[in-house]
Amino acid sequence: MSAHLQPTGSAYFIAKETELAETHTLSVLVDNEPGVLARVIGLFSGRGYNIESLTVSETEHEAHLSRITIVTRGTPHVLEQIKNQLERLVPVHRVVDLTVRAASLGHDRPIERELALVKVHGSGEHRVEALRLADAFRASVIDANIEHFVFEITGKPSKIEQFIAIMKPLGLIEVCRTGIAAMNRGPQGM
Amino acid sequence: MSGTENQMTGAEIVLQALKDNGVKHIFGYPGGAVLPIYDEIFQQEEIEHILVRHEQGAGHMAEGYARSTGKVGVMLVTSGPGATNAVTPLQDALMDSIPLVCISGQVPTPLIGSDAFQECDTVGITRPCTKHNWLVKDVNDLARIIHEAFRIAQSGRPGPVVVDIPKDVQFATGTYTPPSAVPSQKSYQPKMQGDLKKIEEAVELMKTARRPIIYSGGGVINSGPQASHFLRELVELTGFPITSTLMGLGAYPASGKNWLGMLGMHGTYEANMAMHDCDVMVCIGARFDDRITGRLNAFSPNSKKIHIDIDPSSINKNVRVDIPILGDVATVLEDMDRLWRAAAKTVDKARLEDWWSNIAKWRARNSLAYTPSDDVIMPQYAIQRLYELTKDRDTYITTEVGQHQMWAAQFFGFEQPNRWMTSGGLGTMGYGFPAAVGVQVAHPESLVIDIAGDASIQMCIQEMSCAVQYGLPVKIFILNNQYMGMVRQWQQLLHGNRLSHSYTEAMPDFVKLAEAYGGVGIRCEKPGELDEAIRQMIDTPQPVIFDCRVANLANCFPMIPSGKAHNEMLLPDEATDEAVANAIDAKGRQLV
Numbered sequence: 001m002s003a004h005l006q007p008t009g010s011a012y013f014i015a016k017e018t019e020l021a022e023t024h025t026l027s028v029l030v031d032n033e034p035g036v037l038a039r040v041i042g043l044f045s046g047r048g049y050n051i052e053s054l055t056v057s058e059t060e061h062e063a064h065l066s067r068i069t070i071v072t073r074g075t076p077h078v079l080e081q082i083k084n085q086l087e088r089l090v091p092v093h094r095v096v097d098l099t100v101r102a103a104s105l106g107h108d109r110p111i112e113r114e115l116a117l118v119k120v121h122g123s124g125e126h127r128v129e130a131l132r133l134a135d136a137f138r139a140s141v142i143d144a145n146i147e148h149f150v151f152e153i154t155g156k157p158s159k160i161e162q163f164i165a166i167m168k169p170l171g172l173i174e175v176c177r178t179g180i181a182a183m184n185r186g187p188q189g190m
Numbered sequence: 191m192s193g194t195e196n197q198m199t200g201a202e203i204v205l206q207a208l209k210d211n212g213v214k215h216i217f218g219y220p221g222g223a224v225l226p227i228y229d230e231i232f233q234q235e236e237i238e239h240i241l242v243r244h245e246q247g248a249g250h251m252a253e254g255y256a257r258s259t260g261k262v263g264v265m266l267v268t269s270g271p272g273a274t275n276a277v278t279p280l281q282d283a284l285m286d287s288i289p290l291v292c293i294s295g296q297v298p299t300p301l302i303g304s305d306a307f308q309e310c311d312t313v314g315i316t317r318p319c320t321k322h323n324w325l326v327k328d329v330n331d332l333a334r335i336i337h338e339a340f341r342i343a344q345s346g347r348p349g350p351v352v353v354d355i356p357k358d359v360q361f362a363t364g365t366y367t368p369p370s371a372v373p374s375q376k377s378y379q380p381k382m383q384g385d386l387k388k389i390e391e392a393v394e395l396m397k398t399a400r401r402p403i404i405y406s407g408g409g410v411i412n413s414g415p416q417a418s419h420f421l422r423e424l425v426e427l428t429g430f431p432i433t434s435t436l437m438g439l440g441a442y443p444a445s446g447k448n449w450l451g452m453l454g455m456h457g458t459y460e461a462n463m464a465m466h467d468c469d470v471m472v473c474i475g476a477r478f479d480d481r482i483t484g485r486l487n488a489f490s491p492n493s494k495k496i497h498i499d500i501d502p503s504s505i506n507k508n509v510r511v512d513i514p515i516l517g518d519v520a521t522v523l524e525d526m527d528r529l530w531r532a533a534a535k536t537v538d539k540a541r542l543e544d545w546w547s548n549i550a551k552w553r554a555r556n557s558l559a560y561t562p563s564d565d566v567i568m569p570q571y572a573i574q575r576l577y578e579l580t581k582d583r584d585t586y587i588t589t590e591v592g593q594h595q596m597w598a599a600q601f602f603g604f605e606q607p608n609r610w611m612t613s614g615g616l617g618t619m620g621y622g623f624p625a626a627v628g629v630q631v632a633h634p635e636s637l638v639i640d641i642a643g644d645a646s647i648q649m650c651i652q653e654m655s656c657a658v659q660y661g662l663p664v665k666i667f668i669l670n671n672q673y674m675g676m677v678r679q680w681q682q683l684l685h686g687n688r689l690s691h692s693y694t695e696a697m698p699d700f701v702k703l704a705e706a707y708g709g710v711g712i713r714c715e716k717p718g719e720l721d722e723a724i725r726q727m728i729d730t731p732q733p734v735i736f737d738c739r740v741a742n743l744a745n746c747f748p749m750i751p752s753g754k755a756h757n758e759m760l761l762p763d764e765a766t767d768e769a770v771a772n773a774i775d776a777k778g779r780q781l782v
Contacts, residue, residue, distance in 0.1 A: 011222035012306065014298045014358045046311035047303045048327040081303055 019075040023052070024099040025110055025182045026083065027190050031091040032058045032066040039089050040068060043082050049074050053114075053157075053179040065093065069182050076100075096190045098182050105186055112182045116160045117142075118151045122171035130170045137163045148173070196367075200329045200360040201226035204293065207336035209236055210369050213264050215255065215631050216240070217248040221268025222308060223295030226360035240631060240660060243652040245272050247624040249279020250650065253288045254625030257611045258586055259632045260414055262289040262343050269295045270308030273354070274315065278618060281319040283350040285615025286437060287412050289343040290350035291336075292316075298358040299327055312354045321349030327356070329364030337369045346380030347501040348412055380500060384517030384525060392472070392496045392513045393529045397537050399470035401545045402430045405453065405482075408437030408614065409475020409499060411607045413519035417441070418607045420523035421474065427530050429542055431549055433461035435476050436599055437614045444603030450549065451558075454482040455750050456596040459557035459759055460549055465490050466756035467548070473497045475519045478508040479615070480781075488755030498522050557748040558600055559762055567717050569594065569669045569740040573601040573641065576667060579724050581605075584636045586629045588612065590622040590646030593675035593746045598641040620649025623666055627653055630662040637665070637728060644670040645694060647735075654707035657733040665727055666735045671742045672697060679745045682770050684779055704735035713737040745770070753778025 030036045037056060044051055053071040058064065074082070079097065086095045098110035118139070120130050123146075130149060134141065139153035153163055157180060164175055183190065198206065204227050208216070217240045220228045231239050242248040245267045252263030263283075267276050273294045283290040297306040313325045322342050324335045332355065339351045396402060404425060410417045418441045425432050425448050432442050433453040442449060451458035453465055462484075465471070471493045476482070483489040486508065495511040497504075498519055505514040515522055530537075560570045573594075587602055588611040589595040595612055604610050611629060613621035626640040640647075647668055657664050677692040701711030710730050714723040714737070727734050747762040751773040760773050 011225065012298050012301060012357055014361070015300060017300050042311065042314045043303070046314045046325075048299075048325040078303065085303070 017075060019077055021073050021075055022079075022099070023071060023073050024079050024097055025112060025180065026070045026072070026079075026086075027096045027098055027182065028068040028070065028086055028092060029094040029190065030066050030068060030089075031093070032064045033091060036066070036091045037068070039091070040070075040086060043085050044070070044072055047074075047078065047082075055179040055181055069180060071180060094190060096184075098184055101184050105184060107185055110182045110184045112156060112180045113154055114157050114160055114178055114180045115152065115154045116164070116175060116177040118153060118164060118167055118175050119148060119173040120151065120167050120171050121148045121173050123147060126170045130167065133163075133166055133170075139163065196365050197363055198366050199226065199363050200332055200355060201230045203329070203332045203364065203366050204336065204355070204360070205230045205234060205237065206366055207333050207369075208264065211337065211340040212261070213237055216264040216266050217242055217251040217255070217628065218266030219245050219248060219268065219272060221272050221295065223269035223297055223357050224266060224272075224293075224360075226357065227266065227293070227295070227355075239266075240627075241656065242624070243655050244650065245275035246278050246620065247627070247650050247653040247656065249276050249290070249292070250282070250618075250621050250624035251628030251631070251653075252290050252292075253279060253283050253286075253621070254588060254611050254628030255632045256288050256290060256628075257411075257625070258608050258629040260608060262291055262340055263628065265290065265292045267292065267294050268308065269297055269312065270310045272308075273310055273312040273352075276352075277315060277319055278616075280316055280350045280352065282613055282616040282618045282621060284319055284321065286613065287348050287408060288350065289348035291339050291343050292320075292350060292352045293336075294352060294354045295360070296325065296354045296356040299356045300358070302356065312352065316352045319350070320352050323352040323354065325354045325356075326359055329359050329362040332359065332364065333367040334372045337367075337372045338375065340369075341374070342378060346378070347409075347504075380518075381516055382500075382518040382521050384498070384515045384522035386525065388513055388515045389522060389525050390529060392515060393526060393533060395470055395494055395496065395513065396428060396430075396472065396530075397533060399430075400541050401464075401467060401469040401548075402428070402472065402542070403450075403464050403468040403470075404430050404432040404472045404474060405434070405465065405476055406432060406438045406441055406474040407435040407476025409519050410438055410441040411475075413475065413500075415607060417475070417518075417520035417523060420520055420527055422446070423527050424523055424530070427527060427534065429539055430472070431464055431546070433457070433465065435479070435482055435614070436612060438476065439599060439610045440604035440607045443605040445605060450553075452599050454479075455484070456600065456746055456748065457750075458600075459555050459748055459761060460552035462750065462756040462759055463552045464549055468493045471495045473499075473511070474523070475499060477501075477504045480508070483508065484750045484758075485753055485755045490756070555761065557759070557761055560744070563741065564717060566741045567714070567720055567738060569597050569671070569744050570601055571717060572667075572669060572720065572738050572740055573597050575720050576639070576641070576724060577602045579721065580637060580639065580728065583728070584633075585609065586611070586626075586633060586636055586638045588622040588625040588629060588638070588640045590640070590642045590649075591617045591619045592643045592646055592677075593671075593679065593744075594641055594643040594646075594669040596676075596746045597669070602641075619646040623647060623664070624650050624653045626664045626666075627657050627662055630657075630664050631660070634662075638663075639665045639667050642666050642668045643675060644668055644672060644697060645674040648698070651703070654704070654709055654733060654735070658708040662733065663731050664733050665730075666733075667727070668700060668735065668737055669740050670697070670700070670737050671740050671744065673742065675744075676746070682745070683751065683774055687771065700735045700737035704733070707733075709733035709735060711735050711737065713739070715739040749773075751778060752781040
């Protein structure tokens, strides 16, 4: 019915998005104060962007600075816009798109590490197998009784994904992941 | 519909989804980012669109419509200023639990975040003032989201929701999913049925109560007509006295013999004293608001408290209760009535005699008394006459916010639920008139009156133009004292009678203003002429602005001054200038 209206009937220029979405990791250094996280996150949710991973902790106690690491998906153009708008926020000290920086340094991607706690319930063969695989992944046992293990594993997100996937048939109960901590390789800071 | 079955543009999906959710009227204002939806509205006849003059008006109209029908109110606004103007009614609806769906246009997806013309972060701005909100980025999600929006707005504790739709999504073609095909959400499942053990425990406690009271609220109205029915039954069965919050008026009839009047800051002496001295309090769909409780540590100190509410976060929020019952008011009261009937034989009705004779003494104190006058119209008298002359008609009342609102609550008797629309939680001046327009849209044959103040009415007066356009004969009854009366009253109480900016030096001629809009203006200055003037207003088939000139310096009593307890009320005959000036101590001054 309204086909004739399509692009021309708008008060806005509606251009089709041609860039492909990419996954980027951003580091944001902010004053550690109430509301700062909501301000940062608002720039993503206002665009309907999902945040795939989020890590926040105070990293410089004397200066009360927190470092926020965000993994999100979007077009490079919009991610650059978000970065610029983050820099404009009052409590924000510094913003680095680690993915872009890594590329400019000639690296594939920034260093990204994550910690996960993985609870597995089982007995007999499954239990032995879980322990053997944990050893291969250098996961350590931090809690156990005769029926369960809680493993602690750190590494790249892909390694953790793999570990969780193979624990599934061995009695996986629950998983908790920290979200990634990230920085670029080389001697310079962010 | 073009092409394959169920393939529609986003704008077509919006209209189809509204129809499938039973919408008959929407209140809105067009603009660049909603033009495709307006184009669809133009090409259909099932849904009537009411063109407002300001988006705030659209929101309050939708609220009045929802409150008077029990249905969801729908508003439609454009991006940017359209959405920001909707914020006040959204917060108003959130605080008073009014089901509202607000559809807003947004700039095209690729432009979001680029400071485009009429862009604002609608989901960011409305997040704290809605029950839930969505930014729709894919046209294939649109139908599901609108159906969910209706479900969330009206289920559990009702509230406002926003669906923000970028313009390219309105143009894009996608699949329409009917409401029946949408899987229900897993995360939001309000609990309707109350825990039967808790209800039994509550009934046991009520059976032995010697000084019981029922304190009911807006939740009874929201739960639907059945809830009022079961509440009336409960009062009849138990013989308990009942009081209500501002939002709950009409759930129990004002003419009922167990009615104590409204409680709280401007409630009756008998209601507040009974709350203070009771041994068992049954709170039904109310939330222990600060206007109700007075000083918290002196609130009903010796009572066991039962609290029925559908919102788990309302329980133990301000006041700790002994028996919380989580569930829908109507469902819980039905169980409670049944359990009471089963146990009725074991209940000694005579045990309440002393309590009722106490209440009779408090009633005799006549806390709503005022000094009548033959020369000037007392505001209380004006409301009494308005009530007497309209009570046998099919009448709906809305109010603005201030002294006139409290006088309306005190002196207008409500016999049925959904007849009283007022901004209780947020206290929004400018609410009443657009709300009345919304009520009139839903009930075209009824008498709809906005009881207003001279200051409040000027906040949304532009909707006169809307009322005239649609032939909605709403009556605005202004208690005109030339002051922001409640502000002045507080300045007298708190700030040494220094009346800072609470007097309106330049007042419009309300009669001419009505005529300028194409309505009818009536002025009345003498008590002897009031009845005739009110009759004339009722008989006028057009919108009327009634400029009722009342005593300028009358104040609203009785009153619990801030920082005081229920048994420390300031009564009208004790409210001398000196008593008013000293009513609130230093601690109370910190409060509002």
